[in-house]
Amino acid sequence: MDIDYDSQKPIYIQVAEAIQDAIVTGAFEEETQIPSTTEISLGYRINPATVLKGMNLLVDSKVLYKKRGLGMFVSPGAKEMVRQMRSDEFILNFVKPLVEEGRKLELSNDRMMALVAKEINA
Numbered sequence: 539m540d541i542d543y544d545s546q547k548p549i550y551i552q553v554a555e556a557i558q559d560a561i562v563t564g565a566f567e568e569e570t571q572i573p574s575t576t577e578i579s580l581g582y583r584i585n586p587a588t589v590l591k592g593m594n595l596l597v598d599s600k601v602l603y604k605k606r607g608l609g610m611f612v613s614p615g616a617k618e619m620v621r622q623m624r625s626d627e628f629i630l631n632f633v634k635p636l637v638e639e640g641r642k643l644e645l646s647n648d649r650m651m652a653l654v655a656k657e658i659n660a
Contacts, residue, residue, distance in 0.1 A: 562621060
């Protein structure tokens with residue numbers, strides 16, 4: 539997990555995204571326990587409340603669940619949930635603005651597709 543203390547992105551969001559990354563890459567498998575807020579806060583010198591806030595975002599979105607007295611666990615289906623959430627964000631934050639800009643520039647669909655394909659293959 540990398541935390542960028544100089545980033546405009548709040549640390550609790552970075553914590554949540556780092557946990558999501560670990561889920562998508564398989565570092566945290568479904569139905570397994572993730573490190574505690576204390577472990578993460580000590581390891582990265584982050585306030586435990588900040589870590590917990592990031593974890594609670596994932597609990598709210600059903601990516602993680604709590605077992606009372608035991609800690610936080612990765613939910614069944616979490617990997618696919620994270621992929622879907624990130625895909626939706628990708629479309630909203632990158633694809634739609636790209637298409638809108640292409641339309642402003644009066645680029646044809648074929649031209650936009652060719653430009654994207656060129657970048658993919660670069």
